[in-house]
Amino acid sequence: MSSPPVTPRAWASADPYAAALRTGRGPLFLRRDDGWLLPLEVERWCARADEVDRDVLDRCEGNVLDVGCGPGRLVAELAGRGRTVLGIDVSQAAVEHTVRLGGQALRRSVFEPLPGEGRWDTVLLMDGNVGIGGDPRALLDRVAALLSPGGLLIAETAPVEVDERVQVAVVGLIDSGEADLPFPWARVGTRALLAHAQGWRPSGQWTAGGRCFAALRSRSANNSADPANSTAVISSQRAAKPSGDRPVADR
Template sequence: MSTRSRSRARSAPPAVPWAGAGPYALALRTGRGPLFLRRTDGWLLPLEVERWCARADPVDRAVLDRCEGAVLDVGCGPGRLVAELAARGRTVLGIDVSEAAVDHTVRLGGQALRRSVFEPLPGEGRWGTVLLMDGNVGIGGDPRALLDRVARLLRPGGLLIAETAVVDVDERSEVQVVDGTDVDTGGHGAFPWARLGTPALLRYAGRAGWRTAGQWTTGRRRFVALRSRSPRSASSSAEPANSTALISSQRARKPSADRPVADR
């Protein structure tokens, strides 16, 4: 394998069966559902595709008002939050494993990178705020592992803002993304996911050393703000988290696996 091929292989997103084609990508491209997470027992959780593909609403904007420093939107989807922050002149990067999501974000004028939160990312240890909106606190199906990963992405004392489930739930399961017309695929394309209400997230966060910075409900949506309790060592040469060095340019462009927008 050539050096270039090895580089491409290392930086390519992991195989995520639901993210490339099929119902999820189609819904993001059209901006319409229906779309669901389906558990193995057949239970369906409706996904709010139309809201995700619209511009940031007043609830979103109030959340973004709380952001500090440079912002990393994990699981940015079609990019409404990235676009809103970019329009405010904020340093912001979205990441998503879906190429359709990244493309949509870039078309809105935001910066986005096709990558998993568990892969190497630009600006590690220097982000001022990490967002886990729209249920993305469930990414990976292991809340403790996700919280540990986010702590490594944030600067010392950085802020995590997470949107939690509207009910008190602490659930881990295998799910599939479906449009409601899919036949049973026998688990093909299933991936681990978690659903957490606010009490469950606060329990996991407390055990992992996070400090609660706030919790609130707006409309039918619930949020938690967490701050890392223990400062971590950082390179003395690293720029502050709100430095534009985290992102090389605010000009919208399509990232690739070989040239992430904010790698240094």
């Protein structure tokens, strides 16, 4: 197993990111160290789940963990359906937004201890979150430890075939000069994700609305999760408030 990457605090404290989530508007970018910019879809993230999102959520099984939940549109949609769901994000602004929408969320990195480890039926890595930590194999290993045996991972991949590990910073207006310390990130297309997914079983791939997705099954086909126990674990977090000194943002 790869060593887990150090979760960057840069995104967590990124003023451009927090400001964008609070206003629901961009522009916002990931800027590579060579100056290349990746636009971030703040308006879509802060809106309600769209048709493409809802199709993904229709595929979810059992209790769901949304890793890097951002402002919480997917958590809120699943909660509205009466599903057991928890979002995690290292951004305080993201967690607060998710809670305001009626979802449950914790300010937590995916590489920190989490409730229900080994008992989640579905893990979501949406909106480019396969890039978290800059090491796709380490992230997949961690997700496997979170899932129940035979559990389902649904990941949104890059819309082009790419497999790169880079240093990026969150920036707002291009000419504002406002940026944060760089942190490791990855961009992974579907083919590259499948190549990194050693020990996983491919369960489907599709495109919709210009977005690309892949579904993978964890190592064992024997799903032994106890839904009642998993639900109890999540419910125990309902009154907990995010810790202000935790590292922020998986997004």
